[in-house]
Amino acid sequence: MQGAVNSAVPQAVRVMLTGGFSRRYTNGVREFEIQARTVRGVIRAMDELFPGLGEHLEEETSIAIDGVIHEVVYTQVIRSGGEVFFIPRIEGG
Amino acid sequence: MLTNTKNTHQTMKSVGTSPVRPDGVPKVTGLAQYGADYSLPGMLWAKVLRSPHAHARIRSINTAKALALPGVKAIITAADLPNQSFDYVGPERVALNYWHMTRNILAREKALYEGHAIAAVAATTAAIADQAVRLIEIDFEVLPHVIDVDDAMKPDAPLLFEDMISRGFDPAPTKPSNISKRLEFKIGDLEAGFASADEVVEMSFKTAAVHQGYIEPHSCLARYGADGQCELWSSSQGHFVVRAYTAKLLGIEIGNLLVHPAEIGGGFGGKTVVYVEPLALALARKSGHPVKLMMSREDTFKATGPTSGASMTVKIGVKKDGTIVAADGLFKFQAGAFPGSPVMNATMCAFAPYIIPNARAIGFDVVSNRPKSAAYRAPGSPISAFAVESVLDILAKKIGMDPLKFRLKNAVKAGSPTVWGPKHSHDGYAETIQALLDHPEYNKPLGKNQGRGVASGFWFNGGGESTASVHINEDGTVVIATGSMDVGGSRASMALMAAETLGVPYESVRSTVADTASIGYNHVTGGSRVTYATGMVVVEACNKIIEELRLRASLMWDVDVKGVIWEDGYAKPADKSVGTFEPLSLKAIAAKRAVTGGPIGVESSINAGGQAPGFSTQFCDVEVDPETGAVKILRFVAAQDVGRAIHPKYCEGQIQGGVVQGIGWALNEEYIYDKQGRLSNAGFLDYRIPVASDLPMIEAIMVEVPNPNHPFGVKGVGEANIVPPMAAVANAIERATGTRMRELPMSPPRVLAAIDAGRG
Numbered sequence: 001m002q003g004a005v006n007s008a009v010p011q012a013v014r015v016m017l018t019g020g021f022s023r024r025y026t027n028g029v030r031e032f033e034i035q036a037r038t039v040r041g042v043i044r045a046m047d048e049l050f051p052g053l054g055e056h057l058e059e060e061t062s063i064a065i066d067g068v069i070h071e072v073v074y075t076q077v078i079r080s081g082g083e084v085f086f087i088p089r090i091e092g093g
Numbered sequence: 094m095l096t097n098t099k100n101t102h103q104t105m106k107s108v109g110t111s112p113v114r115p116d117g118v119p120k121v122t123g124l125a126q127y128g129a130d131y132s133l134p135g136m137l138w139a140k141v142l143r144s145p146h147a148h149a150r151i152r153s154i155n156t157a158k159a160l161a162l163p164g165v166k167a168i169i170t171a172a173d174l175p176n177q178s179f180d181y182v183g184p185e186r187v188a189l190n191y192w193h194m195t196r197n198i199l200a201r202e203k204a205l206y207e208g209h210a211i212a213a214v215a216a217t218t219a220a221i222a223d224q225a226v227r228l229i230e231i232d233f234e235v236l237p238h239v240i241d242v243d244d245a246m247k248p249d250a251p252l253l254f255e256d257m258i259s260r261g262f263d264p265a266p267t268k269p270s271n272i273s274k275r276l277e278f279k280i281g282d283l284e285a286g287f288a289s290a291d292e293v294v295e296m297s298f299k300t301a302a303v304h305q306g307y308i309e310p311h312s313c314l315a316r317y318g319a320d321g322q323c324e325l326w327s328s329s330q331g332h333f334v335v336r337a338y339t340a341k342l343l344g345i346e347i348g349n350l351l352v353h354p355a356e357i358g359g360g361f362g363g364k365t366v367v368y369v370e371p372l373a374l375a376l377a378r379k380s381g382h383p384v385k386l387m388m389s390r391e392d393t394f395k396a397t398g399p400t401s402g403a404s405m406t407v408k409i410g411v412k413k414d415g416t417i418v419a420a421d422g423l424f425k426f427q428a429g430a431f432p433g434s435p436v437m438n439a440t441m442c443a444f445a446p447y448i449i450p451n452a453r454a455i456g457f458d459v460v461s462n463r464p465k466s467a468a469y470r471a472p473g474s475p476i477s478a479f480a481v482e483s484v485l486d487i488l489a490k491k492i493g494m495d496p497l498k499f500r501l502k503n504a505v506k507a508g509s510p511t512v513w514g515p516k517h518s519h520d521g522y523a524e525t526i527q528a529l530l531d532h533p534e535y536n537k538p539l540g541k542n543q544g545r546g547v548a549s550g551f552w553f554n555g556g557g558e559s560t561a562s563v564h565i566n567e568d569g570t571v572v573i574a575t576g577s578m579d580v581g582g583s584r585a586s587m588a589l590m591a592a593e594t595l596g597v598p599y600e601s602v603r604s605t606v607a608d609t610a611s612i613g614y615n616h617v618t619g620g621s622r623v624t625y626a627t628g629m630v631v632v633e634a635c636n637k638i639i640e641e642l643r644l645r646a647s648l649m650w651d652v653d654v655k656g657v658i659w660e661d662g663y664a665k666p667a668d669k670s671v672g673t674f675e676p677l678s679l680k681a682i683a684a685k686r687a688v689t690g691g692p693i694g695v696e697s698s699i700n701a702g703g704q705a706p707g708f709s710t711q712f713c714d715v716e717v718d719p720e721t722g723a724v725k726i727l728r729f730v731a732a733q734d735v736g737r738a739i740h741p742k743y744c745e746g747q748i749q750g751g752v753v754q755g756i757g758w759a760l761n762e763e764y765i766y767d768k769q770g771r772l773s774n775a776g777f778l779d780y781r782i783p784v785a786s787d788l789p790m791i792e793a794i795m796v797e798v799p800n801p802n803h804p805f806g807v808k809g810v811g812e813a814n815i816v817p818p819m820a821a822v823a824n825a826i827e828r829a830t831g832t833r834m835r836e837l838p839m840s841p842p843r844v845l846a847a848i849d850a851g852r853g
Contacts, residue, residue, distance in 0.1 A: 063702075069556070090555060091555070092472060
């Protein structure tokens with residue numbers, strides 16, 4: 001749920017990328033275990049691992065949080081042990 | 094996402110009803126204002142010079158004779174637009190490259206398809222503009238061309254871009270080609286999956302490029318003020334996107350361009366991009382006059398995006414009990430003259446309805462000498478579904494299983510895997526299959542030369558950025574405004590959701606679409622996102638205004654705001670301890686607006702997420718004339734999970750419309766090119782879309798599996814319905830004739846040839 005960003009201690013989150021995205025930006029590595037509570041925290045952590053990646057994630061992807069698709073919005077909260085999958089952003093007709 | 098928008102009504106009073114649409118009377122009386130209906134004093138008429146060649150280098154353009162014609166006020170070529178840097182920006186599926194876009198608006202180095210715009214003229218009359226266009230002299234070097242996607246991928250194919258190196262290969266190729274991009278999604282162990290299969294079917298398919306077929310051609314009116322302030326009146330699926338693209342292509346600031354949303358005569362994805370707006374505004378800038386530019390039907394066919402044609406190979410393996418164990422798909426898509434087909438969607442949607450542990454989908458985006466493809470209703474998904482759902486039908490027959498029960502056995506639900514990674518998070522597919530299994534006509538026997546076909550389809554549906562405002566008028570009526578173009582009935586659905594939230598009659602809510610200066614940003618009306626995302630923000634704005642109304646009532650009663658509740662359209666005391674007060678209507682509160690703080694209004698904005706996908710399952714009965722190959726649709730039943738139908742008649746119309754367009758795609762529609770690469774059927778007489786007399790009434794079944802992430806349970810409804818029809822018709826033809834059609838359209842000559850080939 002979107003709301004005020006919780007500033008409490010980060011928690012373990014599993015982050016995954018598509019094959020194409022990982023080939024372009026993370027040397028083919030598709031899965032990561034990082035510490036975060038929100039989408040902002042996930043992007044910041046990924047950007048620390050691969051400088052510049054954060055902007056690509058913000059501009060080029062949608063995000064599936066435990067399977068539910070969202071736009072990339074900083075305030076989105078991730079549950080402890082949650083699964084965050086960055087996927088190609090979808091546009092329709 | 095919203096945290097404070099829960100429907101507290103036990104029974105919906107407005108949501109789920111089908112009142113008269115707010116745009117109905119102006120449309121049926123001819124008073125609705127479309128892009129072509131706007132005029133300004135001193136207005137000029139524009140015409141566009143288009144390439145007669147499929148592929149030609151432009152050596153020079155001489156406009157002197159045309160400029161000398163009395164009445165001609167301005168002529169523009171690509172030299173009048175700023176060049177753009179070569180960058181792919183934005184989401185990969187729809188990455189924008191303004192270097193390409195400006196060349197599609199006006200050709201620079203080369204004309205890349207017949208109909209490619211090269212110059213535009215503004216003159217005092219349309220006749221003079223027409224005459225001037227014919228006076229422009231162009232020195233072409235005609236080049237070899239390529240139309241077909243398989244031909245375009247050959248190593249010796251004529252190159253549209255001599256320096257285009259394919260993306261998505263590792264290592265990157267060293268030589269240029271027409272392949273813009275390769276992409277791949279994969280899960281599991283494909284080899285082991287196929288090894289465990291009892292039956293494997295592999296087959297290749299082709300589909301034709303088809304146009305969205307909107308009745309209203311692209312048109313606009315542009316004004317460029319001496320102070321740099323510009324205005325556009327344009328029919329589009331998103332006036333904020335028209336503003337962004339046009340400003341970028343002309344090198345002006347977004348804040349200096351105001352775009353007014355004209356009514357739209359159909360879009361289906363094809364009006365999410367610009368063609369005429371940058372030309373008209375550039376001519377207005379150069380001439381100092383307002384400029385009107387309207388495409389003809391021929392222009393629309395030749396120079397605006399159809400969706401891709403494709404060449405595909407699909408291989409699927411199953412167990413004898415009907416379990417799908419492996420699937421592999423190769424999808425080669427025509428992008429048109431510039432990169433950007435919907436092949437990524439196609440690869441993601443192809444196997445999406447099914448639980449398949451081992452799967453791979455490979456896509457190629459390929460340029461050829463055709464107009465640049467544009468989005469068309471669930472872009473990409475209907476194309477790959479034609480191949481996948483055809484192969485599934487063959488497999489169901491091979492293992493002797495009812496095709497619906499075969500699909501039900503493998504249907505995804507929340508938690509099922511996808512080939513692109515994340516797990517599905519919503520149900521809804523199995524329910525559409527069950528709706529057809531329960532249909533009384535599904536098992537009804539058919540006659541000679543008749544067959545019944547089944548197919549399913551998936552579409553993501555969309556969320557994204559939307560803004561809405563709500564204002565209470567002086568008499569207590571309500572105005573809601575959004576920036577989402579009303580393509581499929583959104584003004585009615587927004588009003589229904591607002592009425593339900595506020596607890597007031599639908600008739601007291603006026604729903605409008607505001608221009609780009611009067612409301613915050615809204616993304617395009619596309620991707621089946623508006624009833625979901627813009628509906629969400631309308632409900633949020635209504636909830637905000639309820640808080641404001643409670644505050645105003647508390648001031649009128651001299652009580653704490655906590656002592657006021659909102660119920661069924663009235664402010665009421667929360668309980669007896671607050672005091673004895675008559676409930677206050679919107680009208681009563683509005684009458685005291687001045688003394689309680691002034692006008693009552695709010696605006697809300699969101700970036701909506703949590704959308705749920707759409708699934709559709711359909712069956713059709715056909716009769717095939719063995720002497721002519723003509724296919725007659727006898728019955729068509731389409732079940733779709735709509736989440737919650739806000740305006741059921743509109744939902745029904747969306748389902749029927751998608752199916753009809755799919756039937757046209759299946760049976761008749763195609764771009765036909767001659768040997769010179771010129772389009773032979775650029776008109777509705779030769780490009781045949783279905784008409785009412787071709788079809789039975791399409792039976793729409795709305796399955797409602799609410800989306801918990803939306804205050805009223807909405808799922809997008811505009812696109813999933815066009816995904817299954819081509820395969821459903823092909824499967825029905827096979828059952829009627831024993832002939833498997835592998836190429837679209839399944840027109841009478843093609844069906845007859847296939848039947849004759851089968852006769853030996």
